[in-house]
Amino acid sequence: MSQEWVYTLVFLAWLLGASLFVVGLHFMNSPATARRGNQISATGMTIAVVATLVHLASQGALSTTALSIIVVGFVIGGGAGLWLARSVAMTAMPQLVSLFNAVGGGAAALVAIDDYLRVLGTEEETVSTAVFVVLGVVIGCVTFTGSLIASGKLQGIVSGKPILVPGGRLVTVVLAALAVLGFVGLVFGAGGAASLDETAKLVVLGVIIASALVFGVTMVLPIGGADMPVVISLLNSFTGTAAAMAGFVINNPVLIVSGALVGAAGGILTKLMADAMNRSLMNIIAGGFGGGEGTVAEAGPGGTVRELTVDDAAIQLAYANLVIVVPGYGLAVAQAQHALRELADVLEARGVEVKYAIHPVAGRMPGHMNVLLAEANVPYPQLKEMDEINPEFERADVALVVGANDVTNPAARRPGTPISGMPILDVDKAKSIIVIKRSMGRGYAGIDNELYTNPKTGMLFADAKKGLTELTAAVKAL
Amino acid sequence: MNQDLLFAIAIFVLAILVGFEVISKVPATLHTPLMSGANSIHGIVFVGGILIAAAADTPLSYALAFVAVVFGAMNVVGGYVVTDRMLQMFRRRPAPAQSEGARSSGGSVQ
Numbered sequence: 001m002s003q004e005w006v007y008t009l010v011f012l013a014w015l016l017g018a019s020l021f022v023v024g025l026h027f028m029n030s031p032a033t034a035r036r037g038n039q040i041s042a043t044g045m046t047i048a049v050v051a052t053l054v055h056l057a058s059q060g061a062l063s064t065t066a067l068s069i070i071v072v073g074f075v076i077g078g079g080a081g082l083w084l085a086r087s088v089a090m091t092a093m094p095q096l097v098s099l100f101n102a103v104g105g106g107a108a109a110l111v112a113i114d115d116y117l118r119v120l121g122t123e124e125e126t127v128s129t130a131v132f133v134v135l136g137v138v139i140g141c142v143t144f145t146g147s148l149i150a151s152g153k154l155q156g157i158v159s160g161k162p163i164l165v166p167g168g169r170l171v172t173v174v175l176a177a178l179a180v181l182g183f184v185g186l187v188f189g190a191g192g193a194a195s196l197d198e199t200a201k202l203v204v205l206g207v208i209i210a211s212a213l214v215f216g217v218t219m220v221l222p223i224g225g226a227d228m229p230v231v232i233s234l235l236n237s238f239t240g241t242a243a244a245m246a247g248f249v250i251n252n253p254v255l256i257v258s259g260a261l262v263g264a265a266g267g268i269l270t271k272l273m274a275d276a277m278n279r280s281l282m283n284i285i286a287g288g289f290g291g292g293e294g295t296v297a298e299a300g301p302g303g304t305v306r307e308l309t310v311d312d313a314a315i316q317l318a319y320a321n322l323v324i325v326v327p328g329y330g331l332a333v334a335q336a337q338h339a340l341r342e343l344a345d346v347l348e349a350r351g352v353e354v355k356y357a358i359h360p361v362a363g364r365m366p367g368h369m370n371v372l373l374a375e376a377n378v379p380y381p382q383l384k385e386m387d388e389i390n391p392e393f394e395r396a397d398v399a400l401v402v403g404a405n406d407v408t409n410p411a412a413r414r415p416g417t418p419i420s421g422m423p424i425l426d427v428d429k430a431k432s433i434i435v436i437k438r439s440m441g442r443g444y445a446g447i448d449n450e451l452y453t454n455p456k457t458g459m460l461f462a463d464a465k466k467g468l469t470e471l472t473a474a475v476k477a478l
Numbered sequence: 479m480n481q482d483l484l485f486a487i488a489i490f491v492l493a494i495l496v497g498f499e500v501i502s503k504v505p506a507t508l509h510t511p512l513m514s515g516a517n518s519i520h521g522i523v524f525v526g527g528i529l530i531a532a533a534a535d536t537p538l539s540y541a542l543a544f545v546a547v548v549f550g551a552m553n554v555v556g557g558y559v560v561t562d563r564m565l566q567m568f569r570r571r572p573a574p575a576q577s578e579g580a581r582s583s584g585g586s587v588q
Contacts, residue, residue, distance in 0.1 A: 268498060
């Protein structure tokens with residue numbers, strides 16, 4: 001077969017791989033087919049990788065050195081990925097996704113850097129190559145360090161609180177300016193409009209890499225832990241874009257298409273998450289939200305708090321027709337998902353209908369709470385999205401709030417509070433409300449939750465896991 | 479600009495639109511697996527790593543390619559495996575009791 005034919009087949013295989021990614025993502029729109037979708041996507045990936053190897057082999061481009069780099073690299077990287085993927089706890093999923101995101105961005109940056117070194121000084125060093133190289137390097141490097149910091153924050157290695165350094169924002173601006181200057185330099189250099197020799201260009205590239213790496217750190221450090229769903233989505237979008245830029249650099253269609261798909265996915269999720277907190281992306285990136293000192297409560301009608309005993313709460317739950325559970329990240333922190341599901345089992349055995357109301361930002365990445373509950377064996381038809389469950393609170397006999405705070409605060413409905421305008425779960429519309437909480441402490445937004453002083457609300461002061469276990473025992477004893 | 483580049487840009491833009499279209503239909507329940515699945519798709523940079531490894535001719539290039547291949551492979555293998563692990567937990571009905579005991583004994587059990 002002639003080389004041209006081989007390339008045609010390889011190109012078609014790449015196209016098939018990219019199409020399978022789209023089909024795979026399409027199957028993700030229902031939990032029933034999502035697993036198959038992921039397998040289809042993995043098949044597409046395998047096809048793309050094999051086609052690439054065939055392509056190189058047919059050109060005789062696979063030297064022993066190159067082949068050993070690929071095989072050894074795959075074994076090491078793939079092995080590490082496999083081990084991490086199999087051993088990670090579901091609560092630690094956001095930091096793992098962030099870590100994979102970091103290495104993906106890093107790889108894209110390396111591909112762009114390497115290609116630039118190869119074309120430097122040759123006629124292939126065109127304006128368009130320079131543009132895509134710099135974009136790939138900048139986005140890839142920012143994602144690499146940014147995702148590592150995000151991962152560190154989620155893992156608790158780096159403080160989850162917003163870290164604000166005096167003049168930090170100035171540093172960020174200077175870094176951005178440096179990168180832009182470098183960009184202009186390299187592009188004009190490639191176009192012949194600026195006379196830079198090769199050494200100067202390498203220095204400029206080095207400056208761009210360094211500023212992008214530091215920029216990633218200074219961008220994520222000031223952002224608080226509960227804003228992480230937005231940050232992770234944004235960085236995911238960045239990595240996709242960086243992969244697409246690397247695709248432009250090495251002129252490979254499958255990288256361009258896949259990168260664009262991921263860029264779009266991350267973009268949509270970023271917007272959804274920001275909307276669910278009613279905050280703009282700029283406001284989140286600017287950081288410092290919920291820094292601890294926070295805003296003092298916008299004095300709601302200061303009412304009294306009614307405390308419930310376990311037995312009272314158990315009776316309310318056991319004789320309800322419909323119980324809506326409102327889980328928040330606090331549930332996962334207390335590792336109480338299984339205890340919650342056991343309570344639900346006991347209630348369902350008594351004929352109580354149980355549903356779960358999941359706020360879009362419950363957890364540390366988009367949809368995180370659903371995964372945690374699925375792991376605890378909660379059937380997915382019971383997991384309800386905010387828009388779907390909100391009209392149902394009116395007919396709920398009991399709303400059981402565990403580990404959720406700001407997303408249940410009715411103060412969001414009126415102006416003048418830090419959470420004003422944020423879409424919330426209409427927990428206060430339920431006939432009665434039980435809140436399991438250790439203390440009257442405030443949530444991320446740093447304001448008092450008016451739900452707790454609602455006359456319909458009973459507070460059960462306990463650790464989530466202990467409280468749920470006692471409730472289960474009490475319901476069983478009835 | 480040459481023809482190839484223009485076509486590449488056209489493909490890029492169309493792929494973004496396809497991405498928006500396909501992904502806006504994914505329910506919030508599946509957003510974490512979606513993100514993790516999208517994450518594994520950008521593991522396609524592994525292919526980029528393979529290509530630069532083949533084109534490498536200096537020690538520096540070999541080193542860069544090696545790191546890119548390691549990173550890309552970690553991204554792609556880890557991404558697909560962890561997504562699959564999450565998705566197999568989504569069940570319409572509760573799983574039979576015995577697998578449950580295994581799972582509740584520790585978060586890290588597969």
